[in-house]
Amino acid sequence: MQTPSLLLVLLALCIASFAFGRQRSRHVATAAGSVHSLHSLPKHYGHLAAMWAALPALLVLVAWLALEGQVIRGLVVADLPADVQALGDSRLGLYYNQILAYAAGGMDASMMSADQLAAARDYAHYKQSSGQLKLLLVCLVAVIGALLVIVRIRPAMRARNQVESIWKGLLFACSFIAVLTTLGIVLSVLFEAVRFFHKIPVTDFLFGLQWSPQIAIRADQVGASGSFGFVPLLVGTLLISAVAMLIAVPVGLMSAIYLSEYASKQFRAVTKPILEILAGVPTVVYGFFAALTVAPFIRELGESLGLSVASESALAAGLVMGVMIIPFVMSLSDDIINAVPYSLREASLGLGATMNETIRKVLIPAALPGIVGGILLAVSRAIGETMIVVMAAGLSARLTINPLEAVTTITVQIVTLLVGDQEFDSPKTLAAFALGLVLFFVTLLLNVIALYVVRRYREQYE
Template sequence: MQTPSVIIVLVALCLASFFFGRKRSETLALREGGYSSLHSLPKHYGYMAAAWAAIPALLILLVFTVSEDRYIQDAVIAQLPGAIQTLPAEQLGLYYNQVLGFAQGGIDGQELDETQLSAARYYQQLASQFSMVKAAGVFLAALIGCLLVLKGIHTRLRARNHVESIIQWVLFGCSFIAVVTTLGIVLSVLFEAIRFFQVIPLTDFLFGLEWSPQMAIRADQVAASGSFGFVPLLVGTLLISAVAMVIAVPVGLMSAIYLSEYATRRFRAITKPVLEILAGVPTVVYGFFAALTVAPFIRNLGESVGLSVASESALAAGIVMGIMIIPFVMSLSDDIINAVPDSLREASLGMGATLNETIRKVLLPAALPGIVGGILLAVSRAIGETMIVVMAAGLSAKLTANPLEAVTTITVQIVTLLVGDQEFDSPKTMAAFALGLVLFFVTLLLNVIALYVVRRYREQYE
């Protein structure tokens, strides 16, 4: 039986457990004089039976599914002739993959030798046995779980509390998965980065002023020795983000103020969703908008006043990124300004303050922590943004503060390092992990600063 059908049957079993559990509690209750003699509602006994049918069975299913491939592979290899078993790991892997491919119907049997064909037949046999065992184990677990609960049901059984704690554990499990996944990603980036730093010293990476990651792959190649100074990338990233924030913060914040304090309800109901659509435009669309429309426009404008502007400039990328971020800043600020209690507005207006004074002196200070938080969130997004800068900012790692020149960013370099055929043990590719790690730390730092600012400058209402 395949996993999907196992799950379908399991669902049916759980439903049945639910009804049996409910029925059983009802029967017991009627025997002891009505539903009021039950500790919990009948449905809670049903939920409890269903949960105990589902959870152990799902765990067993998980264990079997994870160990399946490994177990069958070991068993198939174990019965191959000794000469093949002692092959080097890569060749053995290739050999086994052919077997696997044929057994699962992916490749034609013509190219395989007799040993492989018989191994493939053995594989199929094992796989079908294994899935039988799996299905049997799962159903057995579900039945046992359900029956144990059914047997244990009595009127004093605190099924409601039991179900509540099961739900609590399920929720905990979900958040645990989220945390573990994040941790896993960070650790895998960290380990690859450490490998990189064994080749390129950390100080060269952090303080080097030149970035040209081309390395000779073969001994006879004439290529740069590769310099991995990350400062130009950081400066480029910060430059573009700064341009973006200069656009996004004033426009976003002021439109939020207009929407929340001045606009009529109707106008707001129409405008806010429209502006939020701006956030739904795929960044790749912004990217070619930046590269094909904004960048040439800025260059022509610059030339007409006698400035030399690179055709891919930090300014173009920054402006478009700013436009992309406006809805974030606006939407977050709008929510936060709206959350300031009306009593503060009334207090200020009742003193004879104008709306403008009220906004500047009461609403904005009260909303400041939230607004700063929203802006820093937007900065994190700007720093992590890739598509726009890949298309519009260029690839040359120039150390400059002039937004009219082409610069490159951390994310753009990660993309270019990993696009195409790459060796995964050369410093050039591993540099991507180091850059990823740095990016992670920069964003983390921003979040920490955001938290600090929010705590320090909070004007507490209530």
């Protein structure tokens, strides 16, 4: 039986366990005099029975799925001829993959040897037997778990407390998994970055002024300098992000102020969803718009003013990226400003302050923590953007603060380095992990700064 079908069977068992558990608690309550004699409501006993049916069965199912492939492979390989078993790991893996492909219907029988056909039949038999045993074991564990609760139902049984404890444990497990996932991502990037720094000095990477990650394959190869200076990428990232923030923050914040304090309810109900639609537009569409419309317009405008503008510039990418980020700043700032207690507005206006003064001296300072959070989200969005930069700013790693020139960003280079047939152990490929590690610390620094600003100004209203 396939796993989705098995999950449906398990769901049916959980529903049945809930119904039996609740009905059993009502019978116990009737025998004890009334439902008030129960410590918990009948539904809590049903929930407890359903949880005891689901959780152990799911653990068994996960363990079975994790071990099933290895066990079946061991059984199939054990039945193969001795000369096949003596093959190396790579050749034996290829041999076994051909068996799996034939069993799945992806290969013709004429391309298979007799031993492989026999192994494919064995694999199908083991797979079928495994599915039957998996169904039997999961259902058996679910039924036993539900019965252990149902037969122990008593008026003094603290079903609600046990249900709460189980939910608390599940929530803790989810949060722990999230922490472990984050830790795993950081460690995986860190280990590969350390391998890169064994080949390229840290000082050359952090303070180098030239980025040309080309490694020579031959001794006489020309044009493969292998320069891994990080500074041009950092400057390009900050330049494009700064241009985007100069567009997104003022426009988004002032839009939020207008919608929150000046606009009518009808205008707000129509305008805010329309502005938020911009957040759902794919970034590749913004990239096309930047490359085909904005960049040529900026180049022609610059030439008319006597300026030298590259066909792909940081200004074009930053402008379009700022337009894309406006909904993030606007939506979050609008929600935060609306969350400021109305009594602060009334008090300010009652003291004779104008609406402009109330917004500048009361509402914005009170909503500053949330506004800073929205701006931080916008900055993170700008730093992590790739498609618009590729299409509108180019791939040239130039050390410049001139927004009219072509630059590139950290994320673009990460994508570029990991595309192609470059071997994984080369410094060119490992440089992507070093870039990712530095980008992680840059984002962490932004979070620390935002936290400091939030805490400092929040104290005025605590």
